[in-house]
Amino acid sequence: MTATATKSLRNRILNAMSDSDFALLQPHLDSTPLRFRQRLQSANRSITDVHFIEDGIASVVAVGAGERRQTEIAIVGYEGMTGVPVLLGADRSPCEVFIQVEGYGHSIAAEKLRAAFQQSRSLRDLLLRYTHSQWVQASFTALANARGSISERLARWLLMARDRLECDRMALTHEYLALMLGVRRAGVTAALHKFEQKALVTTARRSVTIIDRVGLEQIANGLYGAPEAEYERVLGPKATRSHRAIHT
Amino acid sequence: MTATATKSLRNRILNAMSDSDFALLQPHLDSTPLRFRQRLQSANRSITDVHFIEDGIASVVAVGAGERRQTEIAIVGYEGMTGVPVLLGADRSPCEVFIQVEGYGHSIAAEKLRAAFQQSRSLRDLLLRYTHSQWVQASFTALANARGSISERLARWLLMARDRLECDRMALTHEYLALMLGVRRAGVTAALHKFEQKALVTTARRSVTIIDRVGLEQIANGLYGAPEAEYERVLGPKATRSHRAIHT
DNA sequence: CAGATATTGTCCGGTTTTGGACACTGGCGC
DNA sequence: GCGCCAGTGTCCAAAACCGGACAATATCTG
Numbered sequence: 001m002t003a004t005a006t007k008s009l010r011n012r013i014l015n016a017m018s019d020s021d022f023a024l025l026q027p028h029l030d031s032t033p034l035r036f037r038q039r040l041q042s043a044n045r046s047i048t049d050v051h052f053i054e055d056g057i058a059s060v061v062a063v064g065a066g067e068r069r070q071t072e073i074a075i076v077g078y079e080g081m082t083g084v085p086v087l088l089g090a091d092r093s094p095c096e097v098f099i100q101v102e103g104y105g106h107s108i109a110a111e112k113l114r115a116a117f118q119q120s121r122s123l124r125d126l127l128l129r130y131t132h133s134q135w136v137q138a139s140f141t142a143l144a145n146a147r148g149s150i151s152e153r154l155a156r157w158l159l160m161a162r163d164r165l166e167c168d169r170m171a172l173t174h175e176y177l178a179l180m181l182g183v184r185r186a187g188v189t190a191a192l193h194k195f196e197q198k199a200l201v202t203t204a205r206r207s208v209t210i211i212d213r214v215g216l217e218q219i220a221n222g223l224y225g226a227p228e229a230e231y232e233r234v235l236g237p238k239a240t241r242s243h244r245a246i247h248t
Numbered sequence: 249m250t251a252t253a254t255k256s257l258r259n260r261i262l263n264a265m266s267d268s269d270f271a272l273l274q275p276h277l278d279s280t281p282l283r284f285r286q287r288l289q290s291a292n293r294s295i296t297d298v299h300f301i302e303d304g305i306a307s308v309v310a311v312g313a314g315e316r317r318q319t320e321i322a323i324v325g326y327e328g329m330t331g332v333p334v335l336l337g338a339d340r341s342p343c344e345v346f347i348q349v350e351g352y353g354h355s356i357a358a359e360k361l362r363a364a365f366q367q368s369r370s371l372r373d374l375l376l377r378y379t380h381s382q383w384v385q386a387s388f389t390a391l392a393n394a395r396g397s398i399s400e401r402l403a404r405w406l407l408m409a410r411d412r413l414e415c416d417r418m419a420l421t422h423e424y425l426a427l428m429l430g431v432r433r434a435g436v437t438a439a440l441h442k443f444e445q446k447a448l449v450t451t452a453r454r455s456v457t458i459i460d461r462v463g464l465e466q467i468a469n470g471l472y473g474a475p476e477a478e479y480e481r482v483l484g485p486k487a488t489r490s491h492r493a494i495h496t
Numbered sequence: 497c498a499g500a501t502a503t504t505g506t507c508c509g510g511t512t513t514t515g516g517a518c519a520c521t522g523g524c525g526c
Numbered sequence: 527g528c529g530c531c532a533g534t535g536t537c538c539a540a541a542a543c544c545g546g547a548c549a550a551t552a553t554c555t556g
Contacts, residue, residue, distance in 0.1 A: 090478075125337050128335070131336050136341060138383065142319065143319050145394040182394030186537095205521085205534075225313075226342045230342055423504090434505085435542090501552100503552070505548105505549080511542105511543085516539100
């Protein structure tokens with residue numbers, strides 16, 4: 001709260017916690033840039049630190065046997081955090097986490113977070129509620145993958161990304177989208193063309209811009225919405241408190 | 249430990265916990281049958297009680313908009329428990345849980361479990377480690393749904409069910425398997441025929457019997473194994489302690 | 497034993513997706 | 527100003543899968 005170099009926090013988890021809980025974490029928080037394709041966690045390797053994201057998008061990806069067998073499980077933006085396994089007492093998991101859209105966040109050493117997690121019941125409750133919402137998101141990813149067409153899944157993905165970037169224009173390649181959805185690159189191209197014909201998005205090289213959000217939600221056909229509602233339900237309304245300040 | 253009506257516990261979570269943690273739960277545990285198709289949790293309705301399964305299989309299913317849009321996220325047998333959202337501080341979730349293969353288990357009121365969860369650090373750690381393993385299972389379900397063929401997914405499912413029933417013969421209909429995998433019933437029939445031709449299983453009405461486990465693992469093609477290994481890693485080896493006894 | 501019902505076997509056409517390939521293009525570095 | 531190349535548009539044949547339907551066979555009920 002000193003006058004020098006304060007920065008407002010956007011991360012909704014950090015914002016939602018009590019002052020005392022925040023005080024537990026603040027000494028250990030480091031503001032760090034999140035560069036494109038930066039790997040925050042590797043499969044089956046110890047998770048050293050956890051990131052509360054301020055801007056950008058991180059992907060949680062399950063990797064099976066064989067390099068081509070991977071797909072996105074969940075995405076994390078300023079509404080969330082990476083490293084959920086740390087909370088659950090697993091120092092590692094068979095999933096990778098990497099930055100899909102660059103931005104920045106606040107990192108904290110896994111042990112420090114874990115210590116605070118053990119110390120404060122209210123912090124624990126908050127972080128576990130977020131864990132629940134991420135679980136729900138993963139569940140609906142599984143549902144979307146089982147029953148959804150490429151168009152439906154792509155629409156869902158674009159909407160989820162938009163929510164987290166709070167910006168209609170997203171810099172992504174078809175190749176990357178295909179990797180995330182676990183489909184062929186050409187399939188993404190075709191689906192985007194359909195969206196463009198219906199005036200739902202405009203595309204350019206490395207860029208997709210949403211121009212009809214409601215239309216996309218209709219395309220997503222029920223695959224978008226439930227996890228988002230669940231997040232709001234358990235993490236409370238967006239503006240519970242004014243943005244917290246942090247000095248850097 | 250009285251001589252009358254003691255029953256050995258098979259549930260691996262109950263078996264893995266310390267005596268004192270078990271003592272916290274035991275007064276509230278009720279042995280209950282789990283009947284076929286019994287619904288243990290409904291989507292978006294308060295979870296009243298949690299089940300530590302002793303025998304049988306429960307399915308966690310995500311239901312989207314439209315009745316046909318549902319698919320299995322995770323399965324739970326004697327290695328686990330239902331009601332993970334209760335641990336995470338959410339009294340409900342947009343998923344259903346119901347009994348897929350009948351058996352029995354020990355139920356406990358959600359508030360009682362939650363109270364014990366808050367009271368004992370070690371109990372909390374254990375239950376959260378299980379939560380992690382269930383998350384990993386759900387992640388690989390999402391991966392399987394995205395990238396796996398019907399055969400691969402069916403092989404994975406049969407192996408997971410076999411692990412939980414510890415029995416090679418399973419009583420299930422193609423219709424039900426199709427519902428779980430989120431595919432057409434005829435697709436399951438065709439895949440089972442392929443398995444039968446390769447002498448991996450034998451089938452009968454309402455019955456599938458695994459006769460070549462290793463062969464099925466090969467069919468599953470990397471989709472089976474990782475979640476199972478993660479469970480063993482975080483929940484410890486199977487026979488950490490002798491089976492606990494409970495009087496009923 | 498005679499339905500009635502549940503379950504499985506099978507077939508169809510049509511759609512979606514895949515794997516692989518190749519041409520085109522916009523923008524960057526030199 | 528030119529070449530390079532990541533990124534995109536497009537095509538093909540083959541496979542997988544779907545929705546729907548109907549027949550055949552177990553199993554159950556009375």
